[in-house]
Amino acid sequence: MNLVSFLLASSEPVPFSSIRKQVIGYNDLAREDAVEKRFDRDKKELREIGIPVEYIASDERGREGYYIPREQYFHHELQLTEDEAALLTVLGNAARGSNDAVSANLRAALLKMTIDAPVPEELQAAIAKNRVLAFSRGKKDRGVYDNLEKIVRAVVARKTIKFEYKRPEDRKPTKRQLHPYGVGYRDGEWYVVGNDQDRSAIRQFRLSRMAGKLEVNRVRGREFDIPPGFDIEKHLEIEPWEFDEGVKEEWAKILFHEDVAWMIEDALPPGRKFERRGDGKGVLSLKVRKSNRTHQRLLGYLSAYSGQCAVISPAWLRAQGIDQLKELRERYL
DSSP states (O other): OHHHHHHHHOSSOBOHHHHHHHSTTTSSSSOHHHHHHHHHHHHHHHHHTTOOOEEESOOTTSOOEEEOOHHHHSOOOOOOOHHHHHHHHHHHHHHTTOOSHHHHHHHHHHHHHGGGOSSOHHHHHHHHHHOOOOOOOSHHHHHHHHHHHHHHHHHHHTOOEEEEEOOTTOSSOEEEEEEEEEEEEETTEEEEEEEETTTTEEEEEEGGGEEEEEEEOOOSSOSOOOOTTOOHHHHHTSOGGGOSTTSOEEEEEEEEOHHHHHHHHHTOOTTOEEEEOTTSOEEEEEEEEOOTTHHHHHHHHHGGGTTSEEEEEOHHHHHHHHHHHHHHHHHHO
16 A cells, blocks of 8 residues: 555656655565565556556657556546435445444445435435435345335335244244334345234334235225324334333343453443443443343343353342243253
């Protein structure tokens, strides 16, 4: 990169002797032939990745040396339409849903492309918030996207949807009826949020847990209205242990060993509190609902820190967790 910067900054061809004296990486005490081999290797690698390092024996003024044609190195300014810029913004938002190397590179590339976008930054943010696009990961996702299309249409038309749903703790799928209020994407998964007709409460369902074909009512006219102020993003941010609205909400305290306390503190999301103690341990405070299934939902999160954390309070949650662990031990040990 030092070589690329040096050649781009020069307004005329640069002989190797000047590169040898001025560019870091070639101006050391190594033998001349060793530096030349190093230079030849670097030229080859740069050309392989598309950077045209060229040599001219003599230009119109008799100068010779190496140079990089600017018209070949720099891309022309992108002329994006508003629709194209909006699509790039949506893609960038989808790429934030994963931490793999491909998504990281995609985010960087899209950021560079949208610099010339005709869409103002505040509008880009609004587009990214309200429209999401995901990438298919194969056969499993095809079923998800088939249902997703039907659900989106049902949300727009205000139609009831019927499907079978299987949670990890269920032995077999259960039939559900839902008035779908909105669809969202979180942590690599699609969710639909709406009013569960069998439970008369707002619930969210992961599309990948739907079994079989989803049905949409074919009756004429709208079957329901979406409540004023409904916010799909707010519902998707709710953690599983905060489900069961209408049930008493409490603060739970969980003690983490000093070996993992820093991880919890560094990745602390909104709505949680963390107190670091003098001995290096830390106490995480988060809201939970007093439900018979809360411990099952929270146990999945805590299992990543197995043996390095303990529920301090409330007492009912600690008792639920202990009973669950005893059951697992009796079943598998």
